[in-house]
Every structure is written in C-alpha cells, then in structure tokens.
Amino acid sequence: MRLANKRALVTGGGSGFGEGIARAFAREGAKVAVLDINETGARRVAGELGEGHVAIACDLTNGKAVEAAWETASAALGGIDVVVNNAGWTHRNKPILEVTEEEFDKVYAVNVKSIFHMTRVCVPAMRDAGGGVIVNIGSTAGLRPRPGLTWYNSSKGAVNTLTKSLAVELAPMKIRVCGIAPVIGETGLLSEFMGVPDTPENRAKFIATIPLGRMSRPDDIANATVFLSSDEAAMITGAVLEVDGGRCI
Numbered sequence: 001m002r003l004a005n006k007r008a009l010v011t012g013g014g015s016g017f018g019e020g021i022a023r024a025f026a027r028e029g030a031k032v033a034v035l036d037i038n039e040t041g042a043r044r045v046a047g048e049l050g051e052g053h054v055a056i057a058c059d060l061t062n063g064k065a066v067e068a069a070w071e072t073a074s075a076a077l078g079g080i081d082v083v084v085n086n087a088g089w090t091h092r093n094k095p096i097l098e099v100t101e102e103e104f105d106k107v108y109a110v111n112v113k114s115i116f117h118m119t120r121v122c123v124p125a126m127r128d129a130g131g132g133v134i135v136n137i138g139s140t141a142g143l144r145p146r147p148g149l150t151w152y153n154s155s156k157g158a159v160n161t162l163t164k165s166l167a168v169e170l171a172p173m174k175i176r177v178c179g180i181a182p183v184i185g186e187t188g189l190l191s192e193f194m195g196v197p198d199t200p201e202n203r204a205k206f207i208a209t210i211p212l213g214r215m216s217r218p219d220d221i222a223n224a225t226v227f228l229s230s231d232e233a234a235m236i237t238g239a240v241l242e243v244d245g246g247r248c249i
Contacts, residue, residue: 001029002230007077009033009070009122011060011114012087014041017137017185020218021084021225022046026053028226030082033073035060037087060087060114061106070121079129082229083122085115085159086137093148104151111155115162123170131174133229136163137221138181140244156181160240167238176237178228183244185216211246 008025012018014036022032026049034049036042039057046055054076058069074080089110091103115136126132141149142156163179170177184206207214224243227233242248 001027002226002232003082004029006030006081006229007033007079008082008084008229009035009073009080010084010086011035011058011118014038014045014055017182017218017221018084018086019045020222021086022049022053024219024222024226025082025229026050028230031077033069033077033080035069035073035087060117061109063117063120066114066117067121070118070125074125080122080125080132081129082133082135083118084135084137084225084229085118087111087114088137088139090149090152095148096150099151107151107155108158111152112158112162115159119166123173123175126175127173132176134166134170134175134177135225135228136177136179137225138163138179138240140181140183140242140247143181143240143242144248163240164238171237176233178233178236178238179240180221180224180228181240181242181244181248182216182221183210183242183247185218185221209247210244211249214245216243216245 008030010018010022013022013034022034022045025032032053034042034046034055035058037059042055046053056069056072059065089107091099091107136159138159139156141153142160145153160179163177167177220243224241
C-alpha cells in the first residue's frame, strides 16, 4: 500500500474530487479525516471508508473552525502527515460584470482563504513532526483561463502560485507542497462551470477541446494525489500537475 500508516486530512471530502481522494487514500492504507461543510456528506464517506476514519463538519472559510477541526482530526488520527486542500467553489459561468461581490467573496474565501487558514494550523504541526505533505487542488482554469469564469480563474491562479511559493518557503522544514490542476470534471459543480444550458450537445463541444476526449473523473484526481502524497514523490515539490487530458497544451 502506497500510503500505509499515513494520516491524511481531505477538505471537501464529502463529494466529488474530495470523496474520490478520500476513498483512494483509504484504499492505499491511510487513515482519513473527511472535512466538509456538508456534515451529512462527510459522515457518509467516512462511514463507508470504515473503522479508523473520521468525519468532521467544518466551514473552511472560518479560521477558528479550521483550528478546531485540525485539533479534532489530529486527536482522532494521532497526528496528520498529509493535507489535501480540495474544497472549492465557483461563480456561475457568466459575463464578468454580472458576478456579484457576494459571489466574488465566496469564491476567494473557499478557494484561497481556506488554504490560508489550513496552512496556519498544519505547518507548525508538520514542522514539529519533522515534515509532511500538502497537496492543493488548483485548476487548469488558473493556467489556461477562458471567458465567463474570470474571478474563479483568478482564484485558481492564486492556488497554483501559492503552491509554488509555499513549496520554496517550507522546504527547509521538510514539508513538500504540490498542486494538481484538473480539467473540468464530472462533479456537482459541472453545471456552474458550463454556464450555458447543460445539454449533451454543449458537453460534447467542451469535450472536443480536450485531446484525450473526456472530462476528468474523481479517480483521475485521486490517483494523482495519491502519487504526490506518497514517498514515491519524495523529490517532488512545487509541481502543479496538469490532470487535464492535454487541455493545457
């Protein structure tokens, strides 16, 4: 097992990519703390993973809530070796001037500020433990932006960049930081990303822009995250891995 004896915390783990990551980690031997603002989803996933895994309801945009969740997860698992910052949100695909300030604030709070909060609690613990791994789920939207999602694109650009900056700053502490940039995926946010009527015809148009001919799936992102979190990737830090079927070429 590639993650045997590892203890991992996965944000947004109650559905979509996060659920796929949590399941893959458990399959590879890790004990997982599933964090999600949707407590029902978190409990479902952790329960299906089995004994030794834990569900924690957490609003990741709230610093105090993140501190409390970290303490709960650390106590339940006996420490945390890997943090996956997966939780994400988007405004609907639409013209830039139609995006409200409330929508903008939520996108940045969930996509960027949540990583700020998590970094403040996980880095001291990992430093004191002699190292660790952080994987941030960015997006191809931050590498190859397209109209209609400007503020979401920019938030994921921030995630991609902060991943590299954290990697450099935390390397002396033996903390590796990597990122993953998925192409549009088959998750609950798909209709928001599409913006246009979510019809088979419109999906086909988007899929035609992906050389490998399909959207990403949770298992695609999960498998990449397992690798970057494992000892097999011990010399990799600061990388933002494009899991995009060639979309960014």
